[in-house]
Amino acid sequence: MTDIEWASGTWTNEPVSVELADDGMRVTAVEGSDAWRITSYGFVHDTEHGLLATLAPGTAMEVSFHLDFSAQFDQAGIFVKVDESTWIMAGVERSDGEDSLGAVVTRGVSDWSLSPVPGWHGRIVTIRASRSGDALTIRARVDDEPWRLVRVAPLDPAAAVTAGPMCCAPSRAGLTVHFTAWRTGEADASLHPDH
Template sequence: MFDAMRWLNEPPHWSVEDEALVVTTGNRTDFWRETFYDFVRDDGHFLGRDVTGDFTAQVTLAGQYETLYDQMGLMLRVDRNNWIKAGVEFTDGRPHLSCVVTRDFSDWSVVAAPDVGDDVTLRLTRHGSAVRVQFRTVGGDWRLLRLGYLPLPATCRVGVMACSPQRAGFTGRFSGFAVTGPISPDLHA
């Protein structure tokens, strides 16, 4: 599953164990552009593959979140100016669901992770230039985290990302990563 993927900013430590990817981040890594903080960071760790057309990517996350902004999740990337990252991020003393949509400037939304358990399963679906991010509850229901716009070429890259903007050594485990055909565009089914 991870064999056909390639790194952007390979982390100092990573391995595949029992079909899961385990990543330990480098020092002060992140993906961010301009907004509020007035800096550009494009040195987070992203393992991705090319995908053409509409698709759904899914993964289950388990991390050792300890320090402000420790994060891991899915990433859809066109280039350094256009991308989405969504997953779990440590802020305000606990893990939150997080999504950043970047079109030259990054925006950030977070919500306390309701009813998701210790591991968090996310999926990201491309429907043309619309991108839907969802999370699965403990009960198995999918809930919408974000519906966003991103100008996408026919082929873009999708995969998993991990960052630790305040330190080195955040460790995360990605399991069940898969890219399939897109789920139904019906938001309220």
């Protein structure tokens, strides 16, 4: 994997502040920032903070961050965008008092999945989005533990796609996420690497 320069991305929505340092990028989210379309809640939110660069066919992108959330719906990870109503957001979200790994897949309306990740708090989480054929495969891990599959979602092979670090703070002011890495490389060789 090759590092991507933080300055090479373009924000979907400007955060409160961005601080660059040798150990990464610290992003402070706007209170109420979120990404969602319609399902169950009935609203459209498109105020996420996504720092996006090109995600070409046959490539993968990884985003790493320090997990230290404390408030309902604090979240960070990767945002993969085709257009205003077609996007995928994957990472860790604080929901109902616990950190959960999940994804929101949106094709006109949003589809959300979550799975608790006890023991990940205070550690470095990496989310990997791999674009191959007609699919985007999302994997995640904490520190150097094995990758786990999060989601396989359809993605138009001909679409122009951008992706990169993302954070949102739907319920509070003052969320600052410390992103430690942003990298790109070749797409995963297969959906089931051990087979």
